[in-house]
Amino acid sequence: MTVNKQVLLASRPQGAVSTDNFRLVDVPLSQPGEGQLLVRHDYLSLDPYMRGRMDDAKNYVQNVAIDEVMVGAIAGEVIASNHARFKVGDKVIGAQGWQLYSLSDGRGLTRVDTTVAPLSYYLGVLGMPGLTAWIGLIDIGKAKAGETVVVSAASGAVGSVVGQLAKLRGCRVIGIAGGPAKCGYCVSELGFDACVDYKAGRLLEDLQAATPQGVDVYFDNVGGEILDAVLTRMNAHSRIPLCGTISQYDGAKVHGVRNFRSFLVNRIMLQGFIMSDYKSVWPQAIAELTQAVKEGKLKYRESVAEGLERAPQAFIGMLKGENFGKQVVKLT
Ligand SMILES: NC(=O)c1ccc[n+]([C@@H]2O[C@H](COP(=O)([O-])OP(=O)(O)OC[C@H]3O[C@@H](n4cnc5c(N)ncnc54)[C@H](OP(=O)(O)O)[C@@H]3O)[C@@H](O)[C@H]2O)c1
Structure with missing residues (x-):
């Protein structure tokens, strides 16, 4: 048996x-x-x-x-x-x-x-995380060529697809990840323009240096202090697809958003989303992701x-x- x-x-x-x-x-x-x-x-x-x-x-x-x-x-x-x-x-x-x-x-x-x-x-990449990346970046974030996109948990399942899709759309892409190995991978393997190591202890300064034109789309995977830091760099009429808050998931102390006024001053649109609510765009997203994988454009x-x-x-x-x-x- x-x-x-x-x-x-x-x-x-x-x-x-x-x-x-x-x-x-x-x-x-x-x-x-x-x-x-x-x-x-x-x-x-x-x-x-x-x-x-x-x-x-x-x-x-x-x-x-x-x-x-x-x-x-x-x-x-x-x-x-x-x-x-x-x-x-x-x-x-x-x-x-x-x-x-x-x-x-x-x-x-x-x-x-x-x-x-x-x-x-x-x-x-061809499943739930890939779909999540596509929905947040394109359907909600409405990322356009020439805009600056920042993504946290950048080397991960969702983040790595977000950054590469944004590059394919002609955006400037900045990752945020933990440690030099993950940041190096985002830049040298995935083709991001820069990556900020949030564990290096200079988050605000490094983010400022990496986003001289400000931020148009922040794809937020982590919430907490990193969201607060990125809020200081958001442009007028920028968008935040709120995908996840992993910094708060596992027994961490809840971090209240301090830079809340940035939403008002910059007229930021923040949209929390769950990928299963967006089934109507799954076929379009999967077709694009599959094509990009086949052509070797998505690592x-x-x-x-x-x-x-x-x-x-x-x-x-x-x-x-x-x-x-x-x-x-x-x-x-
Ligand atoms: N809304 C939806 O429908 C939907 C669907 C799928 C996923 N998600 C969300 O998307 C996010 C990423 O998911 P994933 O599957 O792609 O996971 P992942 O990025 O492959 O793995 C999780 C990563 O989160 C980062 N992390 C953990 N604790 C952190 C902290 N305190 N501060 C900053 N970063 C931290 C770590 O990367 P570092 O080493 O770089 O810190 C870790 O490798 C999660 O928040 C998840 O809940 C949402």
Whole structure:
């Protein structure tokens, strides 16, 4: 008998998440019934939103219950099927959670084409993070050629795509990232015009030097002190697509925005957004992202942890910035 392994939410974090908040269990694996299929999970995506799902505070979707399988997207292969639309060997993505296998009735599974890009890319540049980058930069931020775009968490899954899409549109692009290695990557590999290392201790000065024409679009992935610093550089009628506030996710002290007056003086438009609300633009975004990947115009980097049992530690590491590029877990 094949055994499925699952990672459950064992307890809610009190402050920063720890490995004690998770529990690895073995459960028997059933064969698919009529209209069902069985998926082997090859990659698990680890994403910052999962931290919010571990709490019981108000969220934009339901949080994970105690003893429930941790929420998460996977990329894998259909290994048995009694389903009309899926056959054995199909590569799929879906929100099947932190486990090695799942039974499905096909709902929420999407078939992907691994002749275009490797399977794991559909969890990153050609998946939810890539779509998020496109929506925030283009639909909300309305970035135009010649404008200055600043993006935080710049070397990460979303940020790296934001910066490269903005370069492709003729913008001047400044990243903000933690440490010289990530900043060097943004400039020399991804083609950003500059990158500010927020851990170097000169955030305001370095940001000022990197944005002599001010900032037209700030794609905010982190909130907190970095948002406050960028607010000092915003231009009149500039835009802030508010994508995430990762500096505040994991038990950090809440940072109240100090430079609030900048919104008034500069008539800034700030729009918080959740990518799942923008399904109407997904086809256009995916088409553009796929074309750019095919043409080698979008570079992509992953941090790969090995084995489901390492997922909790890799997740905790990602929240602290230990990932370098999109964090996934290789399961097979
Ligand atoms: N709104 C949506 O629909 C949507 C969808 C997807 C993602 N998001 C959000 O987008 C953001 C980026 O997600 P991602 O998947 O691309 O993650 P990621 O950037 O690949 O990984 C997270 C990164 O956040 C940075 N970080 C962690 N703590 C920080 C702090 N205190 N200050 C500044 N930076 C910090 C780290 O980079 P450094 O080493 O550079 O600090 C870390 O590598 C997250 O806030 C996430 O919640 C939103």
